[in-house]
Amino acid sequence: MVVLSQPTLEDFSLIKTCKPSGSLFTGIPVIDLSAPDAKTLIVEACQEFGFFKVVNHGVCPELMARLEAEAVKFFSLPQPEKDRAGPPSPFGYGNKKIGPNGDVGWIEYLLFSTNPDFISQKFLSMFQEEPEVFRSAVNEYIWKVRGVVCRVLELIADGLRIEPRDVLSKLLRDEKSDSFFRLNYYPPCPKVQAQSGRNLVGFGEHTDPQIMSAVRSNNTTGLQISLRDGTWVSVPPDQSSFFINVGDSLQVMTNGRFRSVRHRVLADSLKPRVSMIYFGGPPPSEKITPLPPLMEEGEESLYKEFTWSEYKKSAYKSRLGDNRLGQFEKIIKKKKKATGP
Ligand SMILES: C=C1C[C@]23C[C@@]1(O)CC[C@H]2[C@@]12CC[C@H](O)[C@@](C)(C(=O)O1)[C@H]2[C@@H]3C(=O)O
Ligand SMILES: O=C(O)CCC(=O)C(=O)O
Numbered sequence: 001m002v003v004l005s006q007p008t009l010e011d012f013s014l015i016k017t018c019k020p021s022g023s024l025f026t027g028i029p030v031i032d033l034s035a036p037d038a039k040t041l042i043v044e045a046c047q048e049f050g051f052f053k054v055v056n057h058g059v060c061p062e063l064m065a066r067l068e069a070e071a072v073k074f075f076s077l078p079q080p081e082k083d084r085a086g087p088p089s090p091f092g093y094g095n096k097k098i099g100p101n102g103d104v105g106w107i108e109y110l111l112f113s114t115n116p117d118f119i120s121q122k123f124l125s126m127f128q129e130e131p132e133v134f135r136s137a138v139n140e141y142i143w144k145v146r147g148v149v150c151r152v153l154e155l156i157a158d159g160l161r162i163e164p165r166d167v168l169s170k171l172l173r174d175e176k177s178d179s180f181f182r183l184n185y186y187p188p189c190p191k192v193q194a195q196s197g198r199n200l201v202g203f204g205e206h207t208d209p210q211i212m213s214a215v216r217s218n219n220t221t222g223l224q225i226s227l228r229d230g231t232w233v234s235v236p237p238d239q240s241s242f243f244i245n246v247g248d249s250l251q252v253m254t255n256g257r258f259r260s261v262r263h264r265v266l267a268d269s270l271k272p273r274v275s276m277i278y279f280g281g282p283p284p285s286e287k288i289t290p291l292p293p294l295m296e297e298g299e300e301s302l303y304k305e306f307t308w309s310e311y312k313k314s315a316y317k318s319r320l321g322d323n324r325l326g327q328f329e330k331i332i333k334k335k336k337k338a339t340g341p
């Protein structure tokens with residue numbers, strides 16, 4: 001049997017944070033889901049940042065806390081017990097290795113398909129003892145967070161004045177929807193950071209390939225997003241809110257009007273970061289193309305046509321930080337302006 005060795009410390013990237021670690025970006029749009037102007041503010045946030053924070057979402061804090069506690073219980077198990085829940089590909093427990101192409105991060109995680117039958121089966125095989133509490137917290141949480149993301153997608157349809165308003169949300173509600181759920185645990189790493197004055201990369205920079213993702217974390221810093229000009233800024237943590245990422249598929253479906261946000265996570269030197277992320281994806285056979293009602297007269301798609309399963313296949317051949325949409329971009333020749341006599 002070939003035993004693949006775990007990455008050593010030299011394999012991890014360190015990032016020198018340009019600002020003192022206490023400095024957090026205050027410009028993240030905050031959307032109150034019940035406010036009358038929510039749809040306009042969401043569309044603006046998707047265009048400018050591809051990222052925003054959602055408050056007043058109706059998911060009870062006890063459910064989030066219950067799932068976080070179950071996750072911490074799992075990640076505190078002895079290593080051989082956690083390893084029994086691996087490998088992470090396609091779904092299961094992962095430690096330091098991210099994806100199939102050599103990416104590493106200061107992270108442990110559990111990756112699932114959101115299908116409840118899948119979760120039941122996986123939990124039974126992962127935890128011989130008492131899988132029920134964890135499993136029901138995961139299923140209930142996924143149900144609720146998907147509801148929030150679908151509400152956001154319906155507000156987006158309203159804000160863009162496209163009908164029907166479930167044109168995007170129905171893809172996530174479809175029983176064939178290819179959505180994922182991920183529990184990430186970033187252990188603290190005081191020694192390395194104190195010695196080098198740099199932060200260890202927990203999850204390297206990337207965009208999410210799906211339509212939309214919703215991140216909930218404990219109150220530990222680490223998540224950063226890249227602004228339009230390429231500057232990295234730190235997102236102030238807030239355990240009672242969701243942070244929404246526009247994914248590559250929504251960038252294509254809006255023909256580039258929305259930005260798929262580049263983001264990354266730096267490990268904290270003292271506290272573990274625990275995050276739970278729902279990745280809302282369409283059914284495999286869904287064509288990812290610009291929404292017809294959004295297109296102006298004569299507007300061409302910026303992308304070649306592809307299905308979600310084709311995109312996913314190509315994404316899984318890429319490295320984490322690659323520009324995955326690049327190979328699907330069309331080279332559009334600009335029409336020559338008529339020159340005067
Ligand atoms: C390096 C990789 C990990 C990833 C699959 C990929 O080949 C490229 C995309 C990565 C990503 C980023 C967002 C999500 O965390 C994720 C589950 C996804 O759908 O795409 C991960 C994949 C992964 O960790 O397997
Ligand atoms: O853990 C986080 O806060 C974000 C992780 C992330 O971006 C991902 O899992 O795709």
Ligand SMILES: [Fe+2]
Pocket residue numbers: 206207208263
């Ligand atoms: Fe991500």
